[in-house]
Structures are given as structure tokens and as C-alpha cells.
Amino acid sequence: MKLKIGIAITIFFTGLALGVYFFSPHTFHGTVIQSPNPSFDFTLTGADGDVSLSDFRGKLVVIYFGYTFCPDICPATLANVGQALRRMNENQSKNVQLIMISLDPERDTPKKLSEYVVHFYPSFIGITGSNEKLAEVTSLYGIFYEKSAGSTTENYTIDHTATLLVIDREGYLKLVFPFGVTVDEIADDLKYMLR
Amino acid sequence: MNKYLLNGLYFLFAIIIISAFAFKLFQPIKVLPRMQLAPAFNLTDQNDARLTSEELRGKFVLYNFTYVNCPAPCYNLNKTMQEVQTRLSEAELGDIQVEFITISFDPDRDTSAVLRTYADSIGADTKQWSFATNTNKALLKTIIGSGFETYYEDKGDGKFAFDPSFVLVDGWGIVRAEYRYQTEVSDADRIIRHLSVLAEEVRNSTGTAKLAYEAAHLFLCYAP
Numbered sequence: 001m002k003l004k005i006g007i008a009i010t011i012f013f014t015g016l017a018l019g020v021y022f023f024s025p026h027t028f029h030g031t032v033i034q035s036p037n038p039s040f041d042f043t044l045t046g047a048d049g050d051v052s053l054s055d056f057r058g059k060l061v062v063i064y065f066g067y068t069f070c071p072d073i074c075p076a077t078l079a080n081v082g083q084a085l086r087r088m089n090e091n092q093s094k095n096v097q098l099i100m101i102s103l104d105p106e107r108d109t110p111k112k113l114s115e116y117v118v119h120f121y122p123s124f125i126g127i128t129g130s131n132e133k134l135a136e137v138t139s140l141y142g143i144f145y146e147k148s149a150g151s152t153t154e155n156y157t158i159d160h161t162a163t164l165l166v167i168d169r170e171g172y173l174k175l176v177f178p179f180g181v182t183v184d185e186i187a188d189d190l191k192y193m194l195r
Numbered sequence: 196m197n198k199y200l201l202n203g204l205y206f207l208f209a210i211i212i213i214s215a216f217a218f219k220l221f222q223p224i225k226v227l228p229r230m231q232l233a234p235a236f237n238l239t240d241q242n243d244a245r246l247t248s249e250e251l252r253g254k255f256v257l258y259n260f261t262y263v264n265c266p267a268p269c270y271n272l273n274k275t276m277q278e279v280q281t282r283l284s285e286a287e288l289g290d291i292q293v294e295f296i297t298i299s300f301d302p303d304r305d306t307s308a309v310l311r312t313y314a315d316s317i318g319a320d321t322k323q324w325s326f327a328t329n330t331n332k333a334l335l336k337t338i339i340g341s342g343f344e345t346y347y348e349d350k351g352d353g354k355f356a357f358d359p360s361f362v363l364v365d366g367w368g369i370v371r372a373e374y375r376y377q378t379e380v381s382d383a384d385r386i387i388r389h390l391s392v393l394a395e396e397v398r399n400s401t402g403t404a405k406l407a408y409e410a411a412h413l414f415l416c417y418a419p
Contacts, residue, residue, distance in 0.1 A: 034228050132333070135334055
């Protein structure tokens with residue numbers, strides 16, 4: 001009898017361990033947001049005209065705030081997202097749209113932005129807008145930014161929050177990746193969200 | 196399929212479902228929802244110094260919204276802020292710092308000097324409690340109205356209509372609780388309780404414990 005109980009307990013815990021391993025929910029690498037409201041739908045300017053967040057309903061939208069003169073953080077982050085998309089199959093990657101919003105409309109024309117972002121991945125889009133519009137969009141996406149003076153008036157940098165934001169297919173902010181998230185982590189979470 | 200294997204699979208599914216149900220039912224871990232990103236801002240405080248959302252990263256921040264010329268109800272809002280500040284030791288915060296920020300939506304009249312006088316008049320401890328605003332009214336409306344989802348409207352006669360509220364933001368800049376001012380029960384009690392819940396989650400935000408907390412978010416095990 002004792003042997004049977006022992007076997008039953010062993011089976012129970014083995015089953016529990018296997019169940020947790022195989023059927024546990026995905027653990028996101030980014031921070032999951034459970035917002036009851038859709039994300040703020042902005043409209044900014046790209047190389048081919050106005051671009052709105054709602055234009056991409058049905059796709060995952062990864063939003064990154066940066067600028068083309070950004071010395072290190074922006075290219076590193078964009079390169080990571082580009083690599084993450086290359087680790088997906090075609091059906092997955094075509095359903096992810098990265099939008100880079102430039103915080104430097106004085107130097108980043110829509111054309112220049114467009115040429116910059118496609119270096120990282122062909123489908124990437126770069127957009128920007130007036131300082132007033134950018135102040136509104138950044139505030140509502142929790143992005144702080146400010147100019148930092150350089151050696152000349154044109155040689156300034158922009159300090160900014162370096163998070164990556166992921167909007168789900170229905171237009172809700174779902175994930176916030178901190179700066180430093182790896183290619184594998186981005187790919188892992190995006191693939192899960194595309195299931 | 197082998198009968199024993201099939202029974203084993205049924206057994207496995209039953210355990211998973213029972214475990215999930217038990218987690219949801221007994222809610223061994225409580226969390227606060229991650230409601231939305233708090234707005235970013237650049238304000239000027241009562242000392243004419245810059246106050247940005249970026250420098251508040253890593254701290255819990257309790258916000259409320261008002262104006263200096265506000266009549267009676269604002270006095271109660273301030274009392275709640277003061278009560279939470281006084282009773283902060285009840286919240287088991289450990290090393291986590293808490294800041295209190297009152298944002299004025301009346302920048303025309305509420306200059307830094309006026310805010311400083313106001314803070315003094317209500318006996319606010321300004322080491323931890325800042326009073327701030329931004330002279331760009333459109334941006335202020337974006338921050339308070341859209342970002343913090345708190346309604347206010349200039350009635351044009353020196354008075355504002357507004358929803359008295361408090362908003363609790365965590366160290367990652369995420370709104371974790373909103374308190375629409377209530378007269379029947381103490382908001383301070385709930386806020387202090389929520390600060391404890393939040394601090395507990397921060398202390399368990401790595402390793403295996405993180406998984407349990409993520410499960411609590413998944414199963415909506417929200418603290419009352």
C-alpha cells in the first residue's frame with residue numbers, strides 16, 4: 001500500500017513539473033501593460049506623407065523614439081530589432097512594423113529619416129513632426145527628451161528615454177522593453193504576440 | 196494510444212487546470228495592475244527648479260492635481276497627501292523612496308513663488324512633496340488631462356471644474372493605481388496598502404519569484 005502511495009505521489013509531482021514546464025504561459029521579457037484604453041493615435045510625417053499609428057492596425061507596431069544623429073543607443077536598438085525580425089519567418093516579420101519617431105525635426109527631414117531607418121531593416125519607417133506635436137506624442141508615451149548642447153549650435157545631442165514600445169494588433173500598448181533588451185528577447189516576445 | 200498514457204495526459208491537464216483555478220481562487224499573491232504609461236513631463240516646482248519625470252524613475256510617486264485658489268475640497272486632498280506622507284512607515288517600503296507631487300493646472304496664477312507660499316501655508320514637507328506646473332497650457336492639458344486622465348476645465352471666473360484624484364506611479368513610470376477622491380472611505384488607507392503591495396512586487400521582481408508575480412498579473416489577482 002505504501003509503495004502505491006509513493007508511486008502516486010511521484011507521478012503527481014512529476015506530472016506537475018512537466019505540466020508547468022510545457023504548459024506554463026509565456027514569460028515576457030518586456031514589461032506587460034494591461035491598459036484598458038487603446039494607445040494614443042498620432043499622425044506624423046514620413047517620406048511618403050502622413051503616417052498614423054492606426055494605419056497599422058492588424059500588425060504589431062514597435063515604436064522607437066530617437067534621432068539619426070544619435071551616436072550609439074539608437075543605432076544599437078534599431079539594429080537589435082532588425083536582427084530580431086530576421087530571426088522570424090517571413091509570415092511573422094511582415095506582420096511587425098517598426099516606426100522610429102525622430103525627436104530632432106530640425107535635422108531629420110522625413111527623407112533623411114527614411115534613408116536612415118532602412119539601413120536596419122527594409123520595412124522600417126521613420127517619421128517626425130512639429131515640436132508641439134512631438135511634445136504631445138512623447139508625453140503620452142512616457143518618453144522624456146531634451147536637447148543637450150554640443151560644441152556648435154548644430155552639433156547638439158538629444159537625451160531621451162530609450163525604451164521600445166510594442167503596440168498589439170488591436171492598437172493597445174502591450175509591452176515596454178527597457179534599453180539593453182537582447183535580439184533573442186525581442187524576437188521571443190514578438191513571436192509569441194504573433195501566435 | 197496507450198490507455199495509461201492517455202490517462203496520464205488527462206491527469207496532467209487536470210492538475211494544471213486545478214492549479215490555475217486554485218491560484219485564481221486563493222490569490223496567494225496580490226499585485227496592482229499595470230494600467231498605462233505615465234506621461235513624461237518637464238515642470239517647474241515651488242523653488243523654480245526643474246522637475247522631470249525622468250528624475251523620478253526608480254521611485255514611487257503619488258500625484259494629485261489642483262490649483263492654489265481652489266476652495267474647500269482641495270483642503271481634503273491635501274490632507275490625504277499629508278496623511279499618506281505621515282503614515283509612510285506603515286507601508287513596509289524598505290529602501291524604496293516615495294515622492295509626492297501636486298501639479299497645478301492654473302499656471303497663470305500659480306507661479307513658483309505662489310506655490311511655495313501655498314506649500315508653507317498647508318505645512319507641506321517639501322523635502323518629499325513638490326508643487327509644480329508648466330506655463331505651456333496645451334502641454335499641461337496633455338500631461339494632466341490625457342496622460343493622467345484627470346479632467347479639469349477653466350470656468351473663466353477664476354475657478355476650475357475638476358475631478359479630484361490621486362495617481363500612483365511606480366519606478367518604471369507605469370500607472371499602477373488611480374484613486375477618484377472618495378469622502379466615505381479614507382483614500383490614505385488604500386494608498387498605503389497599495390504602496391506595500393507595490394514594494395513587495397519590486398522586492399520580488401527577479402528570479403523565480405518574478406514568475407509567480409507575473410502569474411498574479413496574468414490571473415488578475417489585484418489588491419483591493
